[in-house]
Amino acid sequence: GAGVSQSPSNKVTEKGKDVELRCDPISGHTALYWYRQSLGQGLEFLIYFQGNSAPDKSGLPSDRFSAERTGGSVSTLTIQRTQQEDSAVYLCASSGRGTDEKLFFGSGTQLSVL
Amino acid sequence: AQSVTQPDIHITVSEGASLELRCNYSYGATPYLFWYVQSPGQGLQLLLKYFSGDTLVQGIKGFEAEFKRSQSSFNLRKPSVHWSDAAEYFCAVVLFSGGYNKLIFGAGTRLAVHP
Numbered sequence: 001g002a003g004v005s006q007s008p009s010n011k012v013t014e015k016g017k018d019v020e021l022r023c024d025p026i027s028g029h030t031a032l033y034w035y036r037q038s039l040g041q042g043l044e045f046l047i048y049f050q051g052n053s054a055p056d057k058s059g060l061p062s063d064r065f066s067a068e069r070t071g072g073s074v075s076t077l078t079i080q081r082t083q084q085e086d087s088a089v090y091l092c093a094s095s096g097r098g099t100d101e102k103l104f105f106g107s108g109t110q111l112s113v114l
Numbered sequence: 115a116q117s118v119t120q121p122d123i124h125i126t127v128s129e130g131a132s133l134e135l136r137c138n139y140s141y142g143a144t145p146y147l148f149w150y151v152q153s154p155g156q157g158l159q160l161l162l163k164y165f166s167g168d169t170l171v172q173g174i175k176g177f178e179a180e181f182k183r184s185q186s187s188f189n190l191r192k193p194s195v196h197w198s199d200a201a202e203y204f205c206a207v208v209l210f211s212g213g214y215n216k217l218i219f220g221a222g223t224r225l226a227v228h229p
Contacts, residue, residue: 103217110118
């Protein structure tokens with residue numbers, strides 16, 4: 001596609017359920033990021049994938065959070081046993097390999113945990 | 115630790131007035147700096163970036179930003195604000211880690227524009 005695609009755009013779930021958020025980066029982009037934006041907060045880095053290198057998971061807030069990137073393309077962010085504080089907009093971004101490569105963001109997934 | 119600070123959470127300006135959004139960073143080396151805008155219901159869009167060279171950088175939509183090393187600042191400016199500029203603005207710095215870049219964002223400044 002022309003841009004970074006995220007699905008679903010909105011997700012409402014009950015506390016304790018697991019959720020999966022999907023990100024389709026721009027074709028050919030080797031770098032993929034997940035960020036979280038909570039109400040009134042700035043963007044919080046979660047995880048970074050670059051090609052076949054080991055991902056940088058330093059931003060994941062707990063072991064309930066995990067992410068995969070299959071075949072160097074599509075990524076899935078999984079939150080297990082969701083809590084109300086997980087409610088936020090989850091943003092995915094992708095870019096080329098260079099350090100000055102422009103970052104392209106998806107429109108995000110609004111997650112609401114009831 | 116490296117960080118980005120946007121001191122103003124909310125700013126309101128009148129249409130046609132000038133605008134300056136503040137951004138301060140804490141980073142040991144010369145940073146790569148960015149400004150992003152997030153309009154309601156939209157994803158983030160890059161306004162401009164600074165890597166090196168001329169400290170005054172021009173971006174899209176009539177925005178500019180000036181890198182001031184002595185003040186550790188990268189403030190965003192626009193001489194005349196339009197109602198469509200109402201949005202949330204994020205300053206960010208690239209943190210180099212393990213040979214690749216990682217963007218660190220400020221908390222954002224929400225801009226409201228009065229007619």
